[in-house]
Amino acid sequence: MSKLVLKNVVKRYGSFDAVADFSLELAKGEFVSLLGPSGCGKTTTLRMIAGFMPPTAGTIEMDGKQISSAGHVVPPEHRRMSMIFQSYAIWPNMTVGENVGFGLQIRKLSRAEIDRRVDKILDVVQMRNLKGRYPAELSGGQQQRVALARAIVVEPEVLLLDEPLSNLDANLREEMRFEIRRLHDEFKITTVYVTHDQSEAMVTSDRIVVMNKGKIEQIDPPHTLYGRPRSRFVAGFIGRTNFLEGRHEAGEVRFDGFAAKAGSLEGVNGSGALLYSLRPQAIGLTTRQPSGQALAVESEISSRSYLGEYWDYQVRPLAGTKPVRVSTSPSQVFEVGSRVWLEIDPAAMVRVE
């Protein structure tokens, strides 16, 4: 049975749908991210799951029991969930130990048991030595760890995180996303993680829900999302890509500067315009004409930038007008203006809406 089920959830403000027809099922112990640009409805969805606001329509169930509908909402304090907030929301009037112990106190555990569990979780997040400190004396990263400990120590049914890393600097952010995944692997808590940062979602999640303007664009594991984006939005939002517009005519799909056999491409149906996504990493670049299955397109380097970890080339097919973006390893050096061959595997081209 699914742990958490959202069925056709809608949140409407006036005539504006902040969240539209949102359906999602989480298996027990699954880590799912809600990913999308700012304002796409992630926080709204999360707060509906937490019970802070009722949905306008649709239902939310946990362990088969309905906890939210337009008419009835089990209040947050009765959902046995935990949440980590963007501002951490660490209470400044309580020490680290008191912050972490708060939820256990509410659950009426004995003092000794509270102490034992607080110490244990503080060990896990490496904050035991700061137990007696007040939050004002902690760095951002330490406050983040307190927030994690406070949320996990109560062993919640579902853990909710709303952009928990957005207030940290870049290095710490990178470190903490691994930490969050590590804690998940250790405690196996069903988790919904909200972020607008694709790499955060990729590192932490079992599955990612890509959202745009209140709607779900695609739900898939990270590698599928990257390799098989279903919409132009997803392809553009997850990683960098080339959008190639083609026309299906007479058994061929004609692109700007080259053509491919209709049979070698996915999703060719009917006639008319087709849109494909092709990752810059999936394109090969050679000086001599390649032989093999791949399409070979004679082209010219129109510009390039060196980014240390890779070369970023703009390559224009001789017969075309618009350049294609290609990433190669740092050792593959081509001069601007030189003739090269693009090596395109039709199977790497993904049909998008």
Next chain:
Amino acid sequence: MTATASTLDTAPARTARAGGFDSTWLLWIGIIAVLLFLVVSPFIYLVITSFQAERTGEFTFANYATAYGRARYVEALLNSLKLGAVSALLAGIFAVPLAWAVARTDMPGRGLTRMLVLATFITPPYTGAVAWILLAGPNAGWLNRFYTLLTGAEAGPFNIYSFSGLALVIALYSFPYIFIFTTAALELVSSEMEDAANILGAGPWRTMWRVTLPLALPAILGGLIICFLEAIALFGSPAMIAIPARFNVVTTQLFQFFGNPVRVEVAAAYAMPLLGITVLLVLVQRLMTHRKGFVALTGKGGERRPILLGRWRWVVFGYAMFVAALAVFLPYVFLLQSAFAKAWGRGFAWDNISLQNFRFVLFEHATAAKSVLNSFLYAGASATVAVFLTLGIAYIVARKLVPFGGVLGFLCVAPFVIPGVVLAIGFYAAYAPPPLSLYGTALILILAFTTRFLPVGYVNASAAIRSVNPEMEEAVRVLGGSRLTALRRVVTPLLKRNLLGAWLLIFIPATRELSAAIFLYGPNTKVASVMIFDMSEEGNFERLAALALILQVLTLPLLWVGQKALGRDFMLRRNAT
């Protein structure tokens, strides 16, 4: 002027090297001299005088023996403490629910409530006291009359001339302090802090007790302390209510020591506990709000969503309007009635309406109109002096132009712990005798007001200066402008609004200052507040009401200017600490 310019120009680089007597020192000495005159010397004279024998000036403890030698005098002291405690508590009961409702809930009429608190805040306590004499005077008071009318009883139950009456009146006009402090604190508590407790299993009530209230508690206690100090330092309301009720408090007792003949030595000795308690409690308040566990965190996502009260919102709104009725609606209705009545006791009848009170106050009375003019002149002068003095000092302190700048800052805020009555006695002791003989002059009133409101000026000025990035001045100087040019062309224009705000925050309370003025005014320098006080002693409530309303009406345009320049809440922002 040119000397000052070059001083300022070279100051930062060269002052650090000690030894040389350059012009920076002159500047420092000048400011120190002014502050010594305004702050230190009255204080020292107060202390010295309390140990001096009358006339001979010899050292003696006799003043203390006299001041505390009678049970009556000690009782007045205890009365003050009791009064402070009761009115602070009452003020808390009025203010905290209102602050919570306005800052954190979806109560209807939150803007209206804020406006009414502001109306309370700008009502001088003695005006409130007069209104409540009209409302709850024994027998003739309106509330009593309504009571007898409704119940047919012989007499109404309300008597303002009592300890509880006085405590109520003081609380009604000091609760805005707690309101200001508490809303400011609650506005720092982000909704996420409450949500975090919620989702961990704490219901709304537990969240309020465990998270919201503890976070606001230092502010609430701070507000209570300020109210307590207000109550024990207040002169007008106790003089109007306690004296007819036949009990004394410290301030009324001090006033009696100042009666004929003036016994300033005994008064100085008697003022010491008032000063001591104030200093002590202000320290306590500081310690409390700076305790490490109570530093409010701010961060991204610190948005606040109002707590939805459901049906309770009308109950809470009802309470807000009840408090407003006590502090604003009822008092002003009956002040108006009285001001436009031939005799207030005859009530709301067409033939009882007249403009004669206004005519009398404005044109016929020998000094009433002049007293209003005096109030505005003196307040304007002290606000101007205080604003520019504190701006200069704040600038010098912030940019570290002189060594030991911190001392200057400290002297500027020190008057905060000196109650107006005590300050006046200090000024009297220091500047009434020759050679200066300032007693009764406009100058002594202006200087006393300046000193009283120096802390407000300084707090505002230093906050304003800190908001100006030094790089903006450096940009001027890199382009070849002097420091003075930078000050004139960049800093002052940038701070125009802040300066105007500070000026109003001093000017408005200075126009109604009574506690210091009552000890220092002379026959030609009577101010409006003293005039109102005199009229209340004569029992002239119709004319008094007219004068009090004129004073209030004249304040309105200033308030309007302040709100235009600085936003709706400029009076209600936390500015005293």
